[in-house]
Amino acid sequence: MTDNCKICLREIDEQSIEEHIAADHAGTPASVQEVYADRYNTIFDSNGELRPQYRDDSSDSDDEDSSLHITTSGTGSQNESESHHNDSASSDTNSNTEGAHNLTQSTSNSTNQGSSGSTRSVNRGNGSNSTDTIEIRDDAGQNRLESESVNAISDEGVDNSVSVPGSTPLSGATGNKWQMIGVGGAGNHILDAILLRRETLREQNSPLAQVWDGGLADYAGLNTNIAELGNTFYAQQDRAFSREKLITNGMIGYRHHNYSGAGRNWKVGRTLMQKDFEDEKNAIKDRLDVDQRDLEASQAVMLIHSVTKGTGCGSTPVLAKNIRNLVSEGTGVADATTLSKPILSSVVLPSETEFGASEMVRGVVGMAYLSKHVDGIIPFDNSKLDSQRTDFAVDIDQAALEHYNPPMYTDVNRLLVTFLEAFTMSSTPQSADTTGTERISGEVFDVPDSFRPVQRKYSVASERAYTPAVVMAPVIGTTSASRFDRARLDTLARSTLLQGQLVDFDPKSAWGGTFMAYGPAEKMEELEPLLQDGELTSILSGQDFLAREQYDGPSSVDIYVNQLVVPHVDNVYLWGLIWNPNLPTLERMYKHARELVEQSENKEAQELREAWETIEPLFDCLGRENMG
Template sequence: MYPDLVEDVFSGPDPAESPENGASTGATMGTEDPIETDTGIDTIASETPTDDHLDDAYGKKWYLIGVGGAGNNILDAILLRRDTLEENHEQRAVIWNGGLAGYGALNTNVSELEQTYYAQEEHGYSRNDLLPNCIIGFGKHDYAGAGFRWDLGRDLIEADFEDDANPFQERWDIKQQHLKDSQAIMFIHSVTKGTGCGATPVLADMIRERVLDDDFVVQKPFFSSIVLPSRGRRYADFGGRAKVNGIVGLTRASKAVDAIIPFDNQRLDSVKSEIHPRINRLDEYNPPQYQEINKPLVAFLEAFTMSSVPQFLDREATMSIMGDVFDPADSFRPVQDKYQVDPEREYTPAVILAPVLGRMRADSFDRSKLEILARNALFQNKLAEFDPTTSWGGTFLLYGPNEKMEEISKLVNDGVVSEILASDEFLDADGTNGSESIDIHVNQLVTPYLDDVYLWGTLWNPEMPPLEEMYDHAKKLKQEGNSEQADNIRDVWSDIEPLFSCLGRENMP
């Protein structure tokens, strides 16, 4: 399969006999958990995969792009999580090493960029380095950010591509070949302020137009992990402007990507004590108010990434994530077939993937234990506010240690897990009057060095109160407002309706 690597692989001494690679040492791993706090691990030695293909981007799951302040902070949290696993000789570091085809940070605010781990330690950039490598709107503004103006974020990134300019080739860190080699591209951003909200959709369009211009039958999947504006009086940090930006940002992203994973800061704050991966030095690079709530988000993406760790690792190595492998597109394509046929619709809206991640600590598993796990994931530990009984179905992943997954695997194969998730307490699969069924896909993985069993999932297009609140505010502004903000809403209203016409089971054919 790789004739150009034959000489490198088979020439010279046998690497398996080299003392440097620890071939004669065993590995004793602690039980550090991807979604819980611990104080350290008792590690004697570890085996690190030495396959040359680990350094190759081809076929790895994600190319991550953090856009704006929130996106930059979350990208930092991911990189620090990767480094924490490596520094503690955790075998699960292969999740990120094998899952990341590449990553980049973009912003309109150079001061925010300067404070990131990505700039300071990953690349060692000075301010002069950051301007060409990471700034949106190079030479077009004073690099102080876009404020709360999504239209400024849009205009600044459009200016980067004027007169056939191509910053992918000319200056940005984002590597074109690695974008092509990845299985999917994930944009990480918020829709509260201006840069992430306004620039991300244009960035996605430009990647398709300027980088992925091959005439493939099926396009590479694009995802957006979006942090929603805070809700309620206690959390109303930015008032009506954030709601307007939220509705516009979601709508414009929906036209540019295939799937949107919305994260709600209130829900992330609620689950932080239970979903709590160890991320060393996060306090040095994330603002205090976001340090803890970014951890559950990273844990969710880590589980998503784990589902397609390359399988070229030695089957007999101490680290072996085995089981179902589902492609990124498997999380959203099954539901796209359920969209109503509408020849007049200008675009097919992105699928909304409501995120959940639950944990169960038990010595043995039966139906009742799995029901508790499902309740923990779909209610206690959902990472955005939504009603599971209104979803169009969903994709789930059960993972844990071999001895427990052996027991659970029988229940998965016998349809017990799907039956639990389909019950009226959870997805209520019988609660639909249309001709389409509520599909539920359950995958499973064996992940060594975990004590507990986890249920990860994405539920398709449910009703989501935070989105409805933004929609209602924007609709009132459109109908009654007499301001530039109201005019902006009217300009994009025809695009807003298609996205919201797909949320909730009453909109499923």
């Protein structure tokens, strides 16, 4: 039989569709009733149980065969997908996987605070509760079956039962830092790198694991391509989704396409995400692997994606808009703080060799639509990431990372995780990580401190259609020095603002920036007097860097420096976000888009004209000449 099941989209191996449903979908009768209404009463009785002729009393009650598991024999291949940074899964990524197997086997059901053998029930919708039997592993790694109450059926008839490895002790209660969502191929791979970093730290018994335990309220991977998402550590090991649950919890455009991707078309990505929220539907509440309680309790939302392919470019702005609407409703456990919840977006730009004309158009459109619905955009440029030194990048189990990330991007992703880890520890709840991070003096900035100081510098008299997000250029540098004076601080500033750019930009064109110096206690004690005396601020303000004195406008170029003791690192690091500078990559994208609008009559140009009112405000605010 060559037909595919309309629920899981797999080819039907059984003799009939009824037998396939009984074998693979007996646990989700509501999905069967909606998709195969004409066959439902033949297969299920009035209680939603299989009729006797379809029962297999000798079968094992777990669903191990339908779960996604890592293959470690070296003979498998990852899915072919998008070609630029993190958007392509190499066909060779199953090589050298013995180490990956050792890591992932021990973490399959022990993520989220290391609670081995635990699961959590996630309430996704408004349906009735039921008891579901799930497979988990005990501390000895043995499979066992437990029953837990899960919210099984929403009003839309979607299977909402989710078994996710053990929740963090603070999850949804004390406001862990990020609700992190990786969208599309790039976002899925970077999320994997973050999760593998956490697992590596746990394997090493490093207190730095607490940075991520306290830093992640929750996380999710979303995609329009089921094979791409299905090949991730997140889907295979962390969540251990069956194919059906992967579809209901991770697929954008549920039941509106065949889950094979957006085909480099941003309008397809946008339309599919819009379908998830049209009429009375709300995919976040109804089915996606995003716990509304954790979303509302988190300090901020971090979206991770590319902006030059169909899914990341088209879907993410729609998701951001609906997250904003949801957290602004004033419902749930975080009622007092939802209205001001920050939403940031870490976006990946392809290298010059991968940056064609169509990528430029999608990049302009993606950045612009995103800018309407998030507070800050952190762009990462593959060209700069590829040229960076990687000796200070964080340690992630190499075999596991190469297994789940395209090998050509493992070093790039380690650098990205290095930057995001520093951002995470800047305001990780102290109750969650007292052994992982310590503050010595001054205020460690929270997420709003990274963008709100500059929001007040936008012109109120502007005729722009909206006030765009702050574009925040990322930088990071390090030194192994043990003793510090002004000269060594100058060297650290140069390694950060000039050599440590993770996207190409001109520091002298920026509206200002916020920085964090961090390192071990003994070195930070040596550095503290210089920081307190304003030496680092003075250096960063100088002519070689942000050139504050060159600005003669009505506003001001503000520079903030914070400090943090991190006992379990060896070097001193300087981390920063630089506000609204001129970025050559974005300028090149914008110039090409404007030429199309002015000179071409093709469909791409017409789509740009329709979006131009959204595009102009973002690009009009880059550069110091546009401040205030």
